[in-house]
Amino acid sequence: MIDNLPPLREVIQRHGLSARKSLGQNFLLDLNLTAKIARAAGDLSNADVLEIGPGPGGLTRGLLASGARKVVVIEKDERCIPALEEISDAYPGRLVIVQGDALEIDVSHHLNTPVKIAANLPYNVGTALLTNWLDPPEWPPFWESLTLMFQREVAERIVAKPGSKAYGRLSILAEWRSEAHIVMDLPPQAFTPPPKVRSAVVHLKARPEPLYPANPAILRTVVAKAFQQRRKMLRASLKSYDDIERKLEAAGIDPKARAETIDLERFCALARQLDT
Numbered sequence: 449m450i451d452n453l454p455p456l457r458e459v460i461q462r463h464g465l466s467a468r469k470s471l472g473q474n475f476l477l478d479l480n481l482t483a484k485i486a487r488a489a490g491d492l493s494n495a496d497v498l499e500i501g502p503g504p505g506g507l508t509r510g511l512l513a514s515g516a517r518k519v520v521v522i523e524k525d526e527r528c529i530p531a532l533e534e535i536s537d538a539y540p541g542r543l544v545i546v547q548g549d550a551l552e553i554d555v556s557h558h559l560n561t562p563v564k565i566a567a568n569l570p571y572n573v574g575t576a577l578l579t580n581w582l583d584p585p586e587w588p589p590f591w592e593s594l595t596l597m598f599q600r601e602v603a604e605r606i607v608a609k610p611g612s613k614a615y616g617r618l619s620i621l622a623e624w625r626s627e628a629h630i631v632m633d634l635p636p637q638a639f640t641p642p643p644k645v646r647s648a649v650v651h652l653k654a655r656p657e658p659l660y661p662a663n664p665a666i667l668r669t670v671v672a673k674a675f676q677q678r679r680k681m682l683r684a685s686l687k688s689y690d691d692i693e694r695k696l697e698a699a700g701i702d703p704k705a706r707a708e709t710i711d712l713e714r715f716c717a718l719a720r721q722l723d724t
């Protein structure tokens with residue numbers, strides 16, 4: 449027992465929180481498990497935590513019980529708000545509840561550094577949120593670390609290395625700006641209702657500066673073009689750039705190579721060649 453609040457099944461029943469597929473609702477009801485995810489976020493005692501999609505509040509309770517200074521939650525489903533207010537009453541002054549769409553709302557005025565982000569993300573918006581957090585207008589970002597639940601397949605794309613099928617835009621962006629690891633694996637039965645696929649928690653720690661120098665917009669565009677047709681030779685997929693064969697060679701890349709074999713260091717070298 450991590451707090452004196454009622455079991456989550458009771459909370460869900462009392463507030464009529466039947467899971468909605470359209471909102472990606474697969475709830476975690478085991479408070480031992482949510483406490484474990486909160487621990488994976490590291491020491492929270494001096495941090496503000498931003499949580500997206502708290503639902504009935506299982507992870508929220510884990511984060512508060514593990515000592516987070518403050519937890520700010522953004523939840524789209526208004527049915528969940530009264531349940532979250534009960535948690536706020538149990539932890540006076542430490543939980544800020546914001547109702548709305550996490551892709552649109554800015555809650556930075558509620559947060560003080562250091563900020564850690566933790567979430568069992570709705571699968572339909574998880575990748576968009578991650579990309580926004582990894583690619584903000586300024587670096588370093590407002591957050592120090594991200595501890596996020598994804599479908600296992602997305603988690604594998606985040607940590608993938610060159611030469612693997614999962615390697616692509618997300619792997620390159622994640623490695624460029626963070627240190628990313630899969631820290632937990634969860635079977636479908638850990639959730640209510642169980643999703644069709646396995647899930648995994650990924651921990652990403654923001655690098656103080658990107659691993660290699662490159663203009664973010666140029667790197668983003670060249671990587672997107674290179675992976676649009678991942679089986680094509682780079683000299684073909686990047687032919688819209690002037691003088692591309694020479695620039696590929698200058699970046700140490702064989703123009704006949706394919707995107708999936710090129711590591712981050714070389715993509716950054718190519719972005720620098722294109723930045724003239």
Ligand code: SAM
Nearest residue numbers: 471474475476501502503524525549550568570
């Ligand atoms: N954190 C809870 C847990 O672990 O049991 C719920 C996780 S559930 C996978 C995803 C949650 O995100 C749901 O509560 C859903 O209503 C909420 N959600 C879905 N889309 C959202 C959005 N765009 N912004 C904020 N919350 C969203």
